[in-house]
Amino acid sequence: MDIELSLEDAAFRDEVRAFLRDNLPPAVKAGAAATPSVFVEPEIGQTWNAVLHQKGWLGYQWPAEHGGTGWTPLRRYLFEKECAAAGAPNLTVLGLKLLAPVLWTFGNEAQKATYLPRILSGEDYWCQGFSEPGAGSDLASLATRAVRQGDHYVVSGSKIWTTHAHHANRMFTLVRTDASGRKQAGISFLLIDLDSPGVSVRPILTNAGDHEVNQVFLEDVVVSAANLVGEEGQGWTIAKFLLENERGGSCHAPKLAYDLDQIEAGARGQEGGEGICLAEQVDWRRRVARARLGVDALDMIELRIVSEIARGHKPGPQTSLTKLLASNLRQEIDLLAVDLYGFAGLQLETSRPLYGPEAPEPVHSAGAQVASARYLNSRAWTIFGGTNEVQSTIIARSVLGL
Ligand SMILES: Cc1cc2nc3c(=O)[nH]c(=O)nc-3n(C[C@H](O)[C@H](O)[C@H](O)COP(=O)(O)OP(=O)(O)OC[C@H]3O[C@@H](n4cnc5c(N)ncnc54)[C@H](O)[C@@H]3O)c2cc1C
Numbered sequence: 138m139d140i141e142l143s144l145e146d147a148a149f150r151d152e153v154r155a156f157l158r159d160n161l162p163p164a165v166k167a168g169a170a171a172t173p174s175v176f177v178e179p180e181i182g183q184t185w186n187a188v189l190h191q192k193g194w195l196g197y198q199w200p201a202e203h204g205g206t207g208w209t210p211l212r213r214y215l216f217e218k219e220c221a222a223a224g225a226p227n228l229t230v231l232g233l234k235l236l237a238p239v240l241w242t243f244g245n246e247a248q249k250a251t252y253l254p255r256i257l258s259g260e261d262y263w264c265q266g267f268s269e270p271g272a273g274s275d276l277a278s279l280a281t282r283a284v285r286q287g288d289h290y291v292v293s294g295s296k297i298w299t300t301h302a303h304h305a306n307r308m309f310t311l312v313r314t315d316a317s318g319r320k321q322a323g324i325s326f327l328l329i330d331l332d333s334p335g336v337s338v339r340p341i342l343t344n345a346g347d348h349e350v351n352q353v354f355l356e357d358v359v360v361s362a363a364n365l366v367g368e369e370g371q372g373w374t375i376a377k378f379l380l381e382n383e384r385g386g387s388c389h390a391p392k393l394a395y396d397l398d399q400i401e402a403g404a405r406g407q408e409g410g411e412g413i414c415l416a417e418q419v420d421w422r423r424r425v426a427r428a429r430l431g432v433d434a435l436d437m438i439e440l441r442i443v444s445e446i447a448r449g450h451k452p453g454p455q456t457s458l459t460k461l462l463a464s465n466l467r468q469e470i471d472l473l474a475v476d477l478y479g480f481a482g483l484q485l486e487t488s489r490p491l492y493g494p495e496a497p498e499p500v501h502s503a504g505a506q507v508a509s510a511r512y513l514n515s516r517a518w519t520i521f522g523g524t525n526e527v528q529s530t531i532i533a534r535s536v537l538g539l
Contacts, residue, residue, distance in 0.1 A: 140440065142215075150215045157223040160188055169226035173510035174349055175518075179304050182229040183259050189228075195257050198234060198386070203241050203253050210446040214388055214439075221391035231301070232256040232263035234386045235379050236309050239326070243367040243375050252328070266296035266310035266329070266353060267376065273298075274527050276311070277320045277373065281355060283312035283327055285362065285369075290314075290327065292358045298521070302338045302351040306331055311372050324372035328364040329355070345513035383522045384456040388443070389463035390436035393470060397428055400473050415477060428469050435462045454535035457528040464518035464525060471515045474508040 142150065165188075168181035176182075189195040197216050199205020208216070228234070237256055240249050255261040272279040281294025292312055302308065308329045315323030329336070335358040341350045367375055404421065407414035415421045439459055442452045519525045533539040 146211060146215065149212055150219060153216055153219040154223075156192065156194075157219055157225060160192070161185075161223055161225050162188070165226060166224045169224060171507050172226065173345055173507050173514040174347060175227055175514075176229065176300055176349060177226040179229070179262065179301075181226050183262075185226050186229065186233075186259050190257055190259070195228075195233070196237075199237060200241065203237070203249065204257055210443045214443045217388050218391040221395045224395070227392070229262070229301075230383075230386065231265055231305075232261060235265060235383055236263050238382055239309070239366060239375055239379050242378065243326070243371070247363065248328075248366060261307050262301070262305045264299050264302040264305035264308045264331075264353075266299055266302075266308040268298050269295060270297050270352075274524055276376065277324065279311055279313060279324065281310065281312050282316075283314050283325060283360070285314065288362050290360045290362060290365075292327070292329065292355045292360055294355050296353040296355070298341070298350045299338075299353045300350050300521075302331070302353050303340060303348065308353065309366075311376055314369050314372075321373040322370055324376070325369050326366040326372040326375045327360055328366065329358065329360055330364075333358050333360070335359075343514065344516070345510045347510070347514065349514075380523065381452065381454075381456050384460035384528070386456075388436075388439040389459060389466075390432050390439050393432045393435070393463065393466050396470050396474075397425070397432060400470065400477055401425060403474075403477050421476075424469075424473060428466060428473065431462065431466045431469070435459065435466065438462070454531050457523070457531040458536065460522060461525055461528040461532070467515050467518045468512075471508070471512040475512045478508045 162184065165181055165185045169177055172178070172181070177185075186195055189197075194206060194216070196203070196205030197208060198213055199207075201207030206212075233256055237253060240252055244252075252261065256263070266281075267276060267279075269279050269281060279294075281292065281296065283290040283292045290312070292310075294312070296302075296308070296310065299308070308331055310327050310329055311324050312327050313323050314325040317323065331338070331353075335356040337354045337356075339352045339354070340348045341352060342348055343350065401416070404414065404416040404425075407416065438455075442455055442459070446452060523531075
């Protein structure tokens with residue numbers, strides 16, 4: 138969708154576009170195109186982070202006082218749109234977009250001074266320890282205990298589905314510091330060094346064959362009380378703040394539009410072959426048109442949120458709406474890719490590296506060699522960050538007032 142920009146914002150967009158053209162390394166772009174997940178592997182993600190950090194653009198959503206760009210919400214949107222259109226990888230969100238706003242909102246001066254620069258420099262790679270085997274949608278039921286002993290806590294329990302815990306050196310967690318009252322009131326937000334004795338990480342392989350998520354075991358792990366963010370018992374408030382950023386911290390529409398463009402180009406590329414090519418089939422064109430309408434509608438909703446943020450409003454539960462729409466569209470678009478590539482797109486060659494020097498050159502994003510891995514991986518979209526059912530309940534209660 139095109140919007141009318143001021144001369145200054147149009148110049149900014151052109152500057153970003155030129156920077157991406159000249160500085161997005163081809164190997165990083167190829168790695169992004171071959172990645173089935175929303176999370177790229179660190180060798181791709183950290184390389185791209187370093188390029189942006191050097192330019193001073195990595196903290197594109199951060200206030201200037203914390204080392205960010207201090208850009209307006211519209212410029213952040215334009216930046217995301219240009220990055221998507223250039224085929225740049227998703228930024229590794231866990232430290233950059235989830236923890237960082239928590240630190241500058243709830244953290245003390247020492248925590249801000251220690252951790253924020255290390256997120257930008259890439260020295261710290263964070264993972265999110267919220268879910269547990271007995272606490273997913275009902276997150277407040279979490280049971281990992283943190284018992285205060287003098288100037289430290291002793292933490293015991295287990296976290297599950299922990300994305301990239303096998304790459305991370307630190308984990309931000311929700312722990313139970315009080316089991317006596319309302320379950321939400323006894324939760325605290327703690328930063329855990331994953332090199333600590335008593336921490337172990339066990340891989341969970343997904344149906345696409347990826348090692349992306351893990352179970353993290355914590356056995357009597359000693360954590361300094363200095364790593365408590367906010368007050369004891371404030372964890373639930375912080376978690377709700379963080380989850381709103383997780384669901385709506387970025388605009389989803391530009392990336393979805395890019396993938397849809399690639400699929401349409403792929404379908405047109407079949408023209409001239411034998412039989413009727415997909416691009417000419419009515420049913421296919423209907424499906425693509427429906428997806429396109431959905432992406433445009435999402436773009437408009439996200440832009441409206443951008444303009445509300447610019448006027449000083451918080452996005453609040455509207456992020457549940459964008460998360461829900463984006464998740465459904467993601468799965469719809471990934472199914473189009475599988476159908477486009479037919480048999481070639483059904484091959485799940487997990488023994489073959491999808492990125493790195495031996496990887497096949499991807500034709501483009503959503504290309505045949507990644508189509509089915511991406512389709513399987515994107516089943517997770519309607520689960521992570523809160524399931525579709527949970528988002529629907531939030532929208533019904535908090536947005537529609539039902
Ligand atoms: C790929 C992936 C990566 C993830 N990464 C992380 C991570 O890095 N860190 C982290 O902490 N967590 C992570 N998660 C966990 C994710 O947040 C949870 O899986 C999610 O919150 C759902 O919890 P659950 O799996 O326990 O399912 P459950 O809560 O057991 O839900 C099972 C089903 O019941 C439905 N349901 C449950 N309660 C209700 C209700 N009240 N009303 C209607 N329907 C309901 C759900 O919608 C779902 O369909 C990840 C998950 C996936 C799949």
